[in-house]
Amino acid sequence: MNTPIVILNYKTYLESSGLNALNLAYDLESAAAESGITMVAVPQAADIHRIYDDTSLPIYAQHIDPISPGGHTGGNLIDTLVEAGISGSLINHSEKRMQLADIDEIIQQCKQHEIESCVCTNNIATSMAVASLNPDAVAVEPPELIGTGIPVSQAQPEVVEDSVKGVKAINKDVKVLCGAGITNGDDMKAAIDLGADGVLLASGIIKAESPKDALLDLVSKL
Numbered sequence: 287m288n289t290p291i292v293i294l295n296y297k298t299y300l301e302s303s304g305l306n307a308l309n310l311a312y313d314l315e316s317a318a319a320e321s322g323i324t325m326v327a328v329p330q331a332a333d334i335h336r337i338y339d340d341t342s343l344p345i346y347a348q349h350i351d352p353i354s355p356g357g358h359t360g361g362n363l364i365d366t367l368v369e370a371g372i373s374g375s376l377i378n379h380s381e382k383r384m385q386l387a388d389i390d391e392i393i394q395q396c397k398q399h400e401i402e403s404c405v406c407t408n409n410i411a412t413s414m415a416v417a418s419l420n421p422d423a424v425a426v427e428p429p430e431l432i433g434t435g436i437p438v439s440q441a442q443p444e445v446v447e448d449s450v451k452g453v454k455a456i457n458k459d460v461k462v463l464c465g466a467g468i469t470n471g472d473d474m475k476a477a478i479d480l481g482a483d484g485v486l487l488a489s490g491i492i493k494a495e496s497p498k499d500a501l502l503d504l505v506s507k508l
């Protein structure tokens with residue numbers, strides 16, 4: 287098995303926006319260096335460049351719009367995000383749902399730009415459907431557990447285990463991550479024991495008194 291991966295979605299918490307986004311990136315960078323675990327920052331678009339300039343972290347976008355260069359006011363164009371420093375993107379997060387054809391379009395755009403695609407899903411069936419689109423990773427997250435602190439890997443282990451089985455049966459090269467409520471080392475260990483390749487998380491780290499300590503605890507039982 288490959289080394290597990292941690293993807294930290296900054297969402298739009300004030301604790302992970304603006305200058306706080308950069309401070310959180312420093313925490314991620316030092317926790318990654320101390321633990322040897324790959325940690326990915328997923329800041330808002332406006333904060334990508336500052337993190338790229340000041341750290342060597344892998345950076346994902348939170349969302350890419352299915353557009354091409356031209357007249358799309360307010361859009362998140364992949365070319366601009368790549369130039370700002372991303373090496374991948376979340377796609378279809380629960381808080382930013384997309385139509386199936388648009389998910390496919392963004393996976394293809396990511397391949398053209400040679401960046402990673404991580405498609406979020408809400409259950410086993412959608413995880414399997416998305417696997418056939420050949421993204422780099424699928425991140426399954428039951429929406430009702432997001433932001434609750436109730437970890438999917440312990441509250442709904444069958445969702446993680448069956449998503450892993452279902453996705454790998456369709457395409458063994460697609461990594462399977464899980465998210466929602468993941469906070470500490472026990473939650474992450476449970477996810478990895480169920481076959482997940484890593485975790486996608488947010489509030490448990492962003493809202494922690496010391497995000498760096500929380501990150502080190504997260505990977506302490508691997």
Ligand SMILES: O=C[C@H](O)COP(=O)(O)O
Nearest residue numbers: 295432433466467488489
């Ligand atoms: O992208 C991250 C997920 O939505 C999980 O969020 P959470 O860790 O706050 O539950």
